[in-house]
Amino acid sequence: MVPRVQADTPDSEAERLEALLARARAGEAAAFQTLVRPQVGALFGLAQRLAGGRREQAEEAVQDALVRAWRGIEGLEAAGALRTWLFRIVVRCSLDERRRRRAAGARSAGVEATEVPAGLASDPSAGMEARELRDRLAEAMERLPERQRMALHLRASEGLGYEAIGAALECSTGAARMLVLEARRRVRERLGSHLEER
């Protein structure tokens, strides 16, 4: 008889993550990497959004966030909270970075370029309308207050609920809800008729 491979149940997955967290807390780098690896893409997406599409700035924020996470892994109480904990660190790193850059002045003002998402721009058939919509969305997101932009991104791109968004942004669930709704409203205003499905 062929032995059956038991699929991971939610409990066993949670136990696996807790075990990884314990090993990471004990200083095992590989465990930390295994634990965090699945989240890095989302962290980068958020950092990129916060950086207004500036890839290099986002990379720096993610790198710094990972360093801080590794150094502060003992502060994470449960593996279940890992995702929002990491988002919180990325938010702080990104905002720190932005504040520092503002303080440093605009040495390179005017030469920053916005990252073009590969899915849109690498397609030669992407039409003018799609490009215009993309540009308007980028502009609308850029003009949002930072917390609204983060909240909308976490909701739309990462699928976080209001409670998790609140945890990531260090605010109440109600405040997170208002941030998401207000962000959508403002984006909708700016996109206007471009938002209609074609």
Next chain:
Amino acid sequence: MNDAESHDRQDGRGPRCEHEDRLVGLLVDGDADGAAADSFMLLDHLAGCARCAGAVAAARRIDALVAETTVRPAPAAVEGWLAAAVREPVAPKSGVRAEPAHPIVEPVSGGAGRVIEFGAVLAAALCVAAVSVWLVLRAEDRARSRVPGPDARIASIGASPVPEPEPLRNRPAVAAVEGVADPSAAEVADPAEGGAVTARDLIVLSDLDPELLHRRLATRSASDRVAREQQVTAAALLEVARWPEADPFAAASTALLLAWRPPLVAALHGWRQDAAVAAYERAELSTRILWLGGEAGDRIAQWVDASARGDRALRTRLAQLLRGEPSRSEVAAAAWLGGAEFESALQHVAARNYGARWHAVVAATRRAADRGERGRMLLDLVLQAQGRDGSGDPARSEAALVQQVFAGLGGQVALELARMLPSLRRADERRVALRALGEFADPATSTVLSSVLLGPRVEEAELAAWALGRIAAGTDGLADLRPPRRRMDLWRAALVSRRDPLTRAWIDAMDLTGPERELLLAGDFTPTQCGVVARLLGGLDARR
């Protein structure tokens, strides 16, 4: 429900329906913040309220767009960041394992120079596009005399069959670059697909659509397909850069492109270095070279420095950048160049507490370890970073920093530090130098270490004994020396640490507890252990 609201505008600027938010929350975010009955009433309202229906549809569309435009990193980048994160030494976790302490409290990076780098990318893309236009025009002149070939095509760009190209005039054969006899056989391995970019691919580049090329280059997509196309482009630009009539415009494009995509360029084997330096020299790119970021910028700075006559313009530009908000690559380039530029970079990372840049400076300085004066520079880096790791343990911090900065080096740096040691005036400088010499364990430093062991300062003598103890037994004649009267115990401790055969008789003759004997037999002491062992050995003569 009040459906009498005015819903005459659908763009969000008109009067709002009071149920919009709850409906969007319910239907888009799955947030049922009321009773089920209330939810049913809301849904009932939705059926008759165009405003709410529009809001829900818009919210869904916005979410989809936001998700669609979210950029994800390439897996390789993720692995790189993770590796870098755990490479950062940290304080011991839960007392389980002692990790080296982190040197800087607040590792922050992301200077505006990166922004300039990005500008360089766009500039490169524009240059490339323009070069392509030029190539198209050039090709059109030639096309009149061409005979269409059966199968000539760009390998991976998917262009339709194009005429067989005639040999291009005024350019060296590809073989001259690749060092092979047949230009058509010159190829660049494509790790992604196992294929190759051939010289033929290069020649028909002129049939590329410039707009398409521009867009692809601007995208910086990490997909294999696009990377392969860019590889073709890079190879072609390298070729173009060598044509006399392309100078300096194409050369500038080439250098920027080369710097832009190190992994891509790495696939181009031996072409990259000479072409980049040649392009630099021909196009006088010294003021642009520092736009380039990361590894590429650092590498090109090295080439420039190594090949291009100690460029004054480069140093001037670098000095300007260092006064502002230099990027990591800029401080790395400065560290590589050394001298006043290094001093500026060091001041910058120290003043701003920039962990990432500190690491960049360390890495660049280490890479240039054979250039002289790097020992002093690395020593300064350790001294600048000390006390910033928040560990509260200066000794551990110092040891960890020294290990981080000096481990794996040796040779010239070891000799430089050994020469420098007697003239160092500050105690912390001497201590760091001794720790570094201990890391090197170079027999050539044994004489200097022995003199410190016999010197007036006890703490430094213990460190010197530890450093001597790390040198392999029998490599420096330490055991053959006549036992010194002064600090004989430390001298013996160094030999015991080495597990020199001479010391076995001493251990056997001593009245030791089990753990003490175990410690002495194990050898390879830490500085603290070295002091303890010396005190144990102090009773040796009396026992004998």
